[in-house]
Amino acid sequence: MKNQTHVTLRHAAFGAALLASLAAAHAAAALPGEGITVKPVRSSLAEESFQTQLVVRGLQRLGYTVEPTSEIEPATAHVAVANGDATFMANHWTGLHDAYYANSGGDAKLWHKGVYIRGAVQGYLIDRKTAQEHHIDNLGQLTDPKIAKLFDTDGDGKADLTGCTPGWGCELLVENHLTAYKLRDTVTHKQGNYPALMADTIQRYKAGKSILYYTWTPYWVSAELVPGKDVVWLQVPFSSAPGGKKIDTTLPNGKNYGTLPSEQWITANKAFIDKNPAAAKLFELMQLPIADINEENLRMRAGEDKPADIARHTDGWIAAHQKEFDGWIAQAMAAAKSD
Numbered sequence: 001m002k003n004q005t006h007v008t009l010r011h012a013a014f015g016a017a018l019l020a021s022l023a024a025a026h027a028a029a030a031l032p033g034e035g036i037t038v039k040p041v042r043s044s045l046a047e048e049s050f051q052t053q054l055v056v057r058g059l060q061r062l063g064y065t066v067e068p069t070s071e072i073e074p075a076t077a078h079v080a081v082a083n084g085d086a087t088f089m090a091n092h093w094t095g096l097h098d099a100y101y102a103n104s105g106g107d108a109k110l111w112h113k114g115v116y117i118r119g120a121v122q123g124y125l126i127d128r129k130t131a132q133e134h135h136i137d138n139l140g141q142l143t144d145p146k147i148a149k150l151f152d153t154d155g156d157g158k159a160d161l162t163g164c165t166p167g168w169g170c171e172l173l174v175e176n177h178l179t180a181y182k183l184r185d186t187v188t189h190k191q192g193n194y195p196a197l198m199a200d201t202i203q204r205y206k207a208g209k210s211i212l213y214y215t216w217t218p219y220w221v222s223a224e225l226v227p228g229k230d231v232v233w234l235q236v237p238f239s240s241a242p243g244g245k246k247i248d249t250t251l252p253n254g255k256n257y258g259t260l261p262s263e264q265w266i267t268a269n270k271a272f273i274d275k276n277p278a279a280a281k282l283f284e285l286m287q288l289p290i291a292d293i294n295e296e297n298l299r300m301r302a303g304e305d306k307p308a309d310i311a312r313h314t315d316g317w318i319a320a321h322q323k324e325f326d327g328w329i330a331q332a333m334a335a336a337k338s339d
Helices: 002-029 046-061 074-083 098-103 128-134 139-143 145-149 169-180 194-206 270-275 277-285 290-301 307-320 322-338
Strands: 040-042 088-093 117-127 159-162 187-190 212-217 231-233 262-269
Touching: 040 046, 040 074, 046 088, 046 277, 046 290, 046 307, 046 322, 074 088, 074 098, 074 262, 117 128, 117 290, 128 231, 139 145, 145 159, 159 194, 169 187, 169 212, 194 212, 262 270, 262 277, 270 277, 277 322, 290 307, 307 322
Parallel strands: 040 088, 159 187, 159 212
Antiparallel strands: 088 262, 117 212, 117 231, 117 262
């Protein structure tokens, strides 16, 4: 009797273990992204890795297989996502990338819903000392050769504007403004690797020289050169947008810095979204505060810029916002089940 009981209990334990194993296997198989591969893209700006990797983590929790992120500049990235050569990008800027979105097929081939990052700003700045000494507060003042020469770094008599990497959306904006405000004869748009150009600009500032540059937030530059303390934003003579687009960039306070505060979207391939309601819900729900990006970008600036560092930053953010992150996943799972 004792042996029979022992055998029965052993069979019961085996059965329970089998059921648990089957249940676990079923749960794993039930993940909505199981067997589906996702291809993320971002620009060559390394500081966009953090916001991209956060989305990657969410997709992985849903069971998707995510390939390493490819670096493609925004104009080409929109085309790649639209054509299905890539799945999503986490750094579409409203206003700045509108033309890229439209020219890649618009809503017929691309998709977005919800706002990932709010309140991003961009524009032109000069050092505070030069601004105060020469009473400069508007980019249009650089039509004056004497004013422009203050920012000459190569001896040709023209102001040197540290600008945007070729292929970025801000390149179109700056080039449009140089023409619209008749600055071609007095200002040179210095282009290349933006982080390297800005590192040189910061060194000139530290050496007491006048500087003129274009930047945006979220990014580490405004933590190194603090607006209002080290540098000042320049207004523009009037509103002007690339491609002749009609837009009024005047703020409620009457000031005009040439751009409006922007949103950043997670933009995805529409065909992928139509077949993946879980991913769609995740993309819709995710939100990342600008302050958190600035903080992470500063850590990169301080040397924590390797893939392992960014992975640690991403995991740390999730741990600090676990309840919110888990909520996104739960709602994404529910969207898949209700589809």
